[in-house]
Amino acid sequence: MTAQSRPIAPALPPHVVAYRWARANLFSSPGNAVLTIVTVAILGLAAYQGSRFVFATAEWEIIEANRGLFFTGRFPRDEFWRIWVTLHGVAVLFGLSWRLWGTLSWRLPLVFAAACVPLYVFMLEGWAILWTSTSIAAFAAAYFAAWPVRFSRFRDLARNLTVWLWILGFAAAMLPTALYPSFLPGQGGLFSHVPDREWGGLFLTMVLAIVGIAVSFPLGVLLAVGRASTFPVIRIFCVAYIEMVRAVPLITILFMSFFILRLAIRHETSILGIPITGYEVSVVFMAMLGFVLFSAAYIAEIVRGGLQAVPRGQIEAGQALGLGGVQVLALIVLPQALRAVIPALVSQFISLFKDTSLVFILALTDLLAVSRIAPAQPGFIGLHAEALLFIGLIYWVIAFSMSRASQQLERNLGVGER
Amino acid sequence: MTDDTVIEAPPTRDHALGHEIIVCRDVKKWFGDFQALCGISTTVRESEVVVIIGPSGSGKSTFLRTLNRLEPHDEGTIIIDGVELNNDLRNVEKIRSEVGIVFQQFNLFPHLTIERNISLALTHVRHLKKSDAKELVVSLLERVGIPEQIDKYPAQLSGGQQQRVAIARALAMQPKIMLFDEPTSALDPEMIKEVLDVMHELAESGMTMVVVTHEMGFAKGVADRIMFMDEGLIVEQGTPAEFFEAPKEDRTKLFLSQIL
Numbered sequence: 261m262t263a264q265s266r267p268i269a270p271a272l273p274p275h276v277v278a279y280r281w282a283r284a285n286l287f288s289s290p291g292n293a294v295l296t297i298v299t300v301a302i303l304g305l306a307a308y309q310g311s312r313f314v315f316a317t318a319e320w321e322i323i324e325a326n327r328g329l330f331f332t333g334r335f336p337r338d339e340f341w342r343i344w345v346t347l348h349g350v351a352v353l354f355g356l357s358w359r360l361w362g363t364l365s366w367r368l369p370l371v372f373a374a375a376c377v378p379l380y381v382f383m384l385e386g387w388a389i390l391w392t393s394t395s396i397a398a399f400a401a402a403y404f405a406a407w408p409v410r411f412s413r414f415r416d417l418a419r420n421l422t423v424w425l426w427i428l429g430f431a432a433a434m435l436p437t438a439l440y441p442s443f444l445p446g447q448g449g450l451f452s453h454v455p456d457r458e459w460g461g462l463f464l465t466m467v468l469a470i471v472g473i474a475v476s477f478p479l480g481v482l483l484a485v486g487r488a489s490t491f492p493v494i495r496i497f498c499v500a501y502i503e504m505v506r507a508v509p510l511i512t513i514l515f516m517s518f519f520i521l522r523l524a525i526r527h528e529t530s531i532l533g534i535p536i537t538g539y540e541v542s543v544v545f546m547a548m549l550g551f552v553l554f555s556a557a558y559i560a561e562i563v564r565g566g567l568q569a570v571p572r573g574q575i576e577a578g579q580a581l582g583l584g585g586v587q588v589l590a591l592i593v594l595p596q597a598l599r600a601v602i603p604a605l606v607s608q609f610i611s612l613f614k615d616t617s618l619v620f621i622l623a624l625t626d627l628l629a630v631s632r633i634a635p636a637q638p639g640f641i642g643l644h645a646e647a648l649l650f651i652g653l654i655y656w657v658i659a660f661s662m663s664r665a666s667q668q669l670e671r672n673l674g675v676g677e678r
Numbered sequence: 679m680t681d682d683t684v685i686e687a688p689p690t691r692d693h694a695l696g697h698e699i700i701v702c703r704d705v706k707k708w709f710g711d712f713q714a715l716c717g718i719s720t721t722v723r724e725s726e727v728v729v730i731i732g733p734s735g736s737g738k739s740t741f742l743r744t745l746n747r748l749e750p751h752d753e754g755t756i757i758i759d760g761v762e763l764n765n766d767l768r769n770v771e772k773i774r775s776e777v778g779i780v781f782q783q784f785n786l787f788p789h790l791t792i793e794r795n796i797s798l799a800l801t802h803v804r805h806l807k808k809s810d811a812k813e814l815v816v817s818l819l820e821r822v823g824i825p826e827q828i829d830k831y832p833a834q835l836s837g838g839q840q841q842r843v844a845i846a847r848a849l850a851m852q853p854k855i856m857l858f859d860e861p862t863s864a865l866d867p868e869m870i871k872e873v874l875d876v877m878h879e880l881a882e883s884g885m886t887m888v889v890v891t892h893e894m895g896f897a898k899g900v901a902d903r904i905m906f907m908d909e910g911l912i913v914e915q916g917t918p919a920e921f922f923e924a925p926k927e928d929r930t931k932l933f934l935s936q937i938l
Contacts, residue, residue: 571785576748577785577787578787580777580779581775582771582775582803582851591802592787596787599789673789
């Protein structure tokens with residue numbers, strides 16, 4: 261009801277309004293009436309059974325007793341500080357970025373926090389409460405530290421710096437995973453090796469998803485650009501790669517990277533008399549590789565759609581100003597192409613995030629695998645529903661946050677759309 | 679702008695024409711089996727304003743676009759300010775930064791503000807500092823009469839304003855030659871004048887201009903030379919007075935009788 265129509269409409273008592281609405285919408289014909297009653301009965305029953313399970317019969321002790329398992333798998337407790345340090349770093353960078361680009365509203369973190377309440381209830385105890393609080397504090401501190409910079413002349417400098425911190429931080433966090441054990445110092449000490457079989461739970465899921473997204477995105481953009489290239493060699497390579505990967509199930513790629521590639525890298529051999537040392541690669545790294553290679557092909561096709569949506573005149577206008585091919589691509593074509601495909605990109609990211617659960621076939625204990633291990637323990641036998649509901653909630657909170665963030669991003673970047 | 683009295687007035691521009699800045703010899707161009715340009719030979723002198731008219735499909739836009747190699751020509755030579763346009767990319771980029779072009783559809787960058795639209799090439803081709811580029815942007819926007827729009831996005835401007843920004847963007851590179859590809863054809867009638875006024879002022883300032891247009895008033899009032907093209911050839915050319923009052927070729931007479 262619009263503001264103008266209100267004074268004209270006669271003021272009716274609320275129960276009359278409700279009665280009329282119900283008659284018009286729910287009981288307009290005998291068939292509709294039956295449908296309404298049946299639907300209400302089913303929904304009511306489901307809601308009753310659901311809430312009875314959640315609040316009465318469910319044995320949530322399985323979650324409380326297995327906190328560590330759900331969040332970090334069998335990651336050694338003594339090494340938890342690594343995860344906390346990473347989390348604090350991410351919090352600081354998020355705080356800086358938020359203020360420096362300032363494209364997201366405050367509604368998003370509030371929704372996120374509300375959805376996380378059940379997680380806090382179950383998961384936080386002792387030190388975890390402290391470190392979670394300091395992470396949030398670090399986020400806020402970074403946000404307010406960057407406050408005055410946003411509209412000062414140092415803004416561009418600060419933005420560049422933040423981007424570099426993201427890249428360097430990402431590399432610092434990931435390289436040891438990729439390179440171990442060949443290059444890092446051996447056992448013991450500050451950076452003692454945590455075998456990847458001990459990684460697990462939400463931590464492993466997030467690591468796989470974040471690496472998958474962060475690496476496959478630039479790779480996919482490169483493939484899309486390569487596919488549009490005028491050099492036949494590059495174009496044919498990109499087309500061949502994309503079409504080959506898209507024709508193979510993800511699970512096959514994971515198996516291949518695990519059984520064929522990993523063993524091949526480990527195999528000691530010699531080529532033309534030159535000995536090639538075998539190289540032990542972690543299973544998590546091979547899983548990451550599988551996700552990146554797979555997702556890149558899909559992202560390439562999404563980005564290609566965006567590239568085709570940029571009018572020819574835009575490229576000509578750039579060329580006519582004397583910009584080179586790479587400049588036209590980076591400054592004019594890609595910004596418009598990527599903006600046009602944000603929804604499709606984000607849904608690809610969300611599906612990659614959920615696909616990480618396939619690593620259970622490599623015997624890694626990600627979030628989904630944990631939900632199968634926990635109810636197999638003595639004392640918790642058969643509590644599958646509790647475990648699945650809990651991880652379902654975690655998956656939903658994260659996927660939903662990604663979806664909301666993308667909508668926000670679209671709205672903010674929509675400025676100046678034709 | 680079809681004011682007949684303009685015909686009587688001689689060209690108002692009193693500057694002397696300089697050296698030959700555009701030299702075309704027997705330029706030919708094919709699109710598949712269709713020959714769009716069938717051997718164009720002409721020269722344009724510095725500070726000259728040449729208006730190209732002709733029926734649609736006559737190759738006038740194609741010819742204009744060969745002058746900064748948005749369309750590569752297949753045969754013949756084009757020499758811009760002493761540099762030949764050929765497959766040498768360095769020549770092409772050098773010429774493009776000295777030849778500005780204004781398109782029918784404006785082709786502003788929708789994701790950038792008006793300021794960035796104009797300063798993009800300044801910072802990335804001319805390597806100016808951002809503050810210097812901004813000064814130039816402000817003065818250019820003042821020249822085309824819309825300094826208050828600097829922080830807006832193209833979609834927030836009217837068609838006439840967008841085309842004036844496009845002119846400012848081309849001028850930012852301080853080109854020696856400006857090409858106009860039907861600059862007013864996509865505009866609502868009431869906005870045509872504001873764009874033509876800017877172009878007129880530009881001609882007065884001594885800019886070398888090659889203009890494809892259907893605005894006969896502009897052609898009569900501003901051009902030093904009218905060039906009539908049909909079927910990929912220059913059919914006839916001359917001063918506005920000669921061209922409009924005493925056309926020699928039958929095709930020219932037919933065309934003029936249809937549009938005037």
